[in-house]
Amino acid sequence: MSPLANRRFLKMNGLGNEIVVLDLRGTDVRVRPEEARAIAGNALSRFDQLMVLHDPSLAGVDADMRIYNTDGSESGACGNGTRCVAWALVADPEMGMPGSETLTLRTRAGLLPVVVEGERVFTVDMGAPKLAWQDIPLRDPFPDTRYIELQIGPIDAPILHSPAAVNMGNPHAIFFVDDVDAYDLPRIGPLLENHPIFPERANISLAQVLSRTRIRLRVWERGVGITQACGSAACAALVAAARKALTGREATVALPGGELTIRWRERDDHVLMTGPVALEHEGRFDPALFTGLAEPA
Numbered sequence: 264m265s266p267l268a269n270r271r272f273l274k275m276n277g278l279g280n281e282i283v284v285l286d287l288r289g290t291d292v293r294v295r296p297e298e299a300r301a302i303a304g305n306a307l308s309r310f311d312q313l314m315v316l317h318d319p320s321l322a323g324v325d326a327d328m329r330i331y332n333t334d335g336s337e338s339g340a341c342g343n344g345t346r347c348v349a350w351a352l353v354a355d356p357e358m359g360m361p362g363s364e365t366l367t368l369r370t371r372a373g374l375l376p377v378v379v380e381g382e383r384v385f386t387v388d389m390g391a392p393k394l395a396w397q398d399i400p401l402r403d404p405f406p407d408t409r410y411i412e413l414q415i416g417p418i419d420a421p422i423l424h425s426p427a428a429v430n431m432g433n434p435h436a437i438f439f440v441d442d443v444d445a446y447d448l449p450r451i452g453p454l455l456e457n458h459p460i461f462p463e464r465a466n467i468s469l470a471q472v473l474s475r476t477r478i479r480l481r482v483w484e485r486g487v488g489i490t491q492a493c494g495s496a497a498c499a500a501l502v503a504a505a506r507k508a509l510t511g512r513e514a515t516v517a518l519p520g521g522e523l524t525i526r527w528r529e530r531d532d533h534v535l536m537t538g539p540v541a542l543e544h545e546g547r548f549d550p551a552l553f554t555g556l557a558e559p560a
């Protein structure tokens with residue numbers, strides 16, 4: 264029997280980005296990719312990201328997190344999911360750090376300090392953006408460049424080219440376009456996500472700059488598909504837009520599921536993401552989800 268059978272979970276969302284929070288602190292249980300896929304395939308526990316909490320591995324950290332996509336792959340960052348975890352820690356009676364106003368979470372990509380802004384609103388310090396692919400030649404005039412541009416070539420979508428490539432703990436390719444609705448993202452998303460030029464695959468965004476303080480964004484997520492919102496993509500889009508001088512260092516990013524406020528702080532280059540969360544329901548994993556899966560090695 265899987266150690267996940269009958270385990271309690273919280274089904275949440277951040278702007279419609281579907282999140283399941285699973286607390287495995289105090290255990291040595293690790294989620295296997297096939298278990299993540301089984302959980303994602305169930306209507307009650309469907310997720311875009313599964314956020315799994317483990318005991319903190321560093322002093323000063325409140326919890327370590329492993330982040331799984333629908334296809335069972337792992338990501339180093341999930342902005343919307345991190346806000347959901349923060350809510351769970353400060354508000355859920357069984358997970359509780361009640362009354363906490365700040366938290367520090369740790370992913371494979373680094374530390375994520377979180378500030379509680381209100382009952383359901385959180386700001387996550389997503390860290391400093393990095394080059395997404397080090398070995399692609401730079402075409403940027405600035406020696407301190409934080410993004411690269413590359414010609415993706417005609418892959419059935421010839422007018423999409425030269426994406427800004429920004430790593431926010433996970434790889435993002437952002438295509439600036441005049442109208443985000445003019446593209447068939449469900450069709451071109453998987454082609455771009457899996458294009459050989461992206462060695463770790465990539466989250467694919469279409470960004471339309473509406474003004475110096477407002478960006479529209481549609482996202483095809485690596486390992487998932489179309490989502491209603493992607494926090495790390497919103498951060499990557501603001502960084503890329505600011506680097507191109509299309510916006511300032513703070514903007515509202517409007518996604519299909521709602522709006523995030525993104526600020527790229529001058530002092531330390533960190534990107535701050537502010538937005539809401541919603542609790543949908545809590546549940547326990549049906550043991551039948553895990554029957555027939557291979558036994559752990």
Ligand SMILES: N[C@@H](CCC[C@H](N)C(=O)O)C(=O)O
Pocket residue numbers: 280311312332337338339340341342343344433434466484485486487490492493494495496
């Ligand atoms: N929805 C997330 C990002 C999810 C990670 C992504 N699919 C990946 O594999 O990198 C967010 O809100 O940031």
